[in-house]
Amino acid sequence: METLPFLPEADDGPTLRVENQTVFFGTSENMSRIDDNAADFVVTSPPYWNLKNYGGMENQIGQEGYREYLNRLNLVWGECFRIAKDNAVLVVNINSRRHQKQFYPIPFDIAQTIEGWKLWDTVIWYIPNALPQPNHYRERLFDNKFEYLLVFVKGDPEKHTFHKPRVPQKYLTADPRSHKRNENGRCLGNIIRIPAYRPPNVKESGYHVAAYPEELVALLLETYTNPGDTVLDPFLGSGTTLKVARHMKRSGLGYELNPDFQTLIRCRIEENWAVPDWKSLDLLHSSTMETGTLKPRKVQYHKKPQDTTYRLFEGKSANGYSELDPSEPEA
Numbered sequence: 001m002e003t004l005p006f007l008p009e010a011d012d013g014p015t016l017r018v019e020n021q022t023v024f025f026g027t028s029e030n031m032s033r034i035d036d037n038a039a040d041f042v043v044t045s046p047p048y049w050n051l052k053n054y055g056g057m058e059n060q061i062g063q064e065g066y067r068e069y070l071n072r073l074n075l076v077w078g079e080c081f082r083i084a085k086d087n088a089v090l091v092v093n094i095n096s097r098r099h100q101k102q103f104y105p106i107p108f109d110i111a112q113t114i115e116g117w118k119l120w121d122t123v124i125w126y127i128p129n130a131l132p133q134p135n136h137y138r139e140r141l142f143d144n145k146f147e148y149l150l151v152f153v154k155g156d157p158e159k160h161t162f163h164k165p166r167v168p169q170k171y172l173t174a175d176p177r178s179h180k181r182n183e184n185g186r187c188l189g190n191i192i193r194i195p196a197y198r199p200p201n202v203k204e205s206g207y208h209v210a211a212y213p214e215e216l217v218a219l220l221l222e223t224y225t226n227p228g229d230t231v232l233d234p235f236l237g238s239g240t241t242l243k244v245a246r247h248m249k250r251s252g253l254g255y256e257l258n259p260d261f262q263t264l265i266r267c268r269i270e271e272n273w274a275v276p277d278w279k280s281l282d283l284l285h286s287s288t289m290e291t292g293t294l295k296p297r298k299v300q301y302h303k304k305p306q307d308t309t310y311r312l313f314e315g316k317s318a319n320g321y322s323e324l325d326p327s328e329p330e331a
């Protein structure tokens, strides 16, 4: 009989299972339905603080005071630590926030208050189509075009899985330091260019999830995991992490508070998708400065009022990519 790293028959919330991907509905401050040492890798984007409402659920993180927000996130990081195996990696995708003329450096504060996990690296996710920050004094700021990926390790930082994602090296033989050459290509720099999803229009789509792009998750799974590993996302949202995990032959465990996302998550885990070519993520460190080929992608599913199912937006190209607006800001 198959041994599962979690309790399938729990009565404290529904469970969704699609192949080797399992989703629990409930607050990830307590993920007691998942065993200790069940995950090889954790990746997530937590709810924004004081910005978005993901369905007005009781227990929703992000609507409380700032200190309380960090404390509640800490409960989640603690649960991730319990579930993570030794030498596992946790990647947190997070941005800072401005509110009432105060700057909240959320990534720095998470790095300072987290317990058990060691901060080991930071990667910049450069978002060419990021929207301007919603505050009235943005004229006195550079437009924000990036978010952080905080990379934490459990245990020895020299022992975690790491596969360098390599891209062809144009000037392979030009470098006289032959010991520096790698026939397999050079590694991507730690500024990764990936356009964001077009933000969902709640009226049109029936939900409000700040989904991160599949390419971002794919790069992290490629780098920090092996096929067959188990990946955890404690803030699953629309299901991006488990969709990519399924296509990359990793098992997935997800927690999501809002059970209304159940059919959306199922649709997304099951939809077709192809693992990207890392070259298309390579812009800032490309010696030729060619524009990456990835284009902004629209949210794919919508739910009509009073409808219980999600369906694909019509008029979509087969791969789900939309053409760039000529007016779209592009670096």
Ligand SMILES: C[S@@+](CC[C@H](N)C(=O)[O-])C[C@H]1O[C@@H](n2cnc3c(N)ncnc32)[C@H](O)[C@@H]1O
Pocket (backbone or CB within 6 Å): 026, 027, 028, 029, 044, 045, 046, 047, 048, 054, 055, 059, 060, 061, 062, 209, 210, 211, 212, 213, 234, 235, 236, 237, 238, 239, 240, 241, 255, 256, 257, 258
């Ligand atoms: C930024 S979204 C995650 C989006 C996700 N990365 C994706 O690609 O769709 C954050 C999610 O956390 C969920 N959430 C908020 N509070 C939660 C809690 N206490 N436990 C679990 N999930 C929660 C929200 O409902 C929302 O779906």
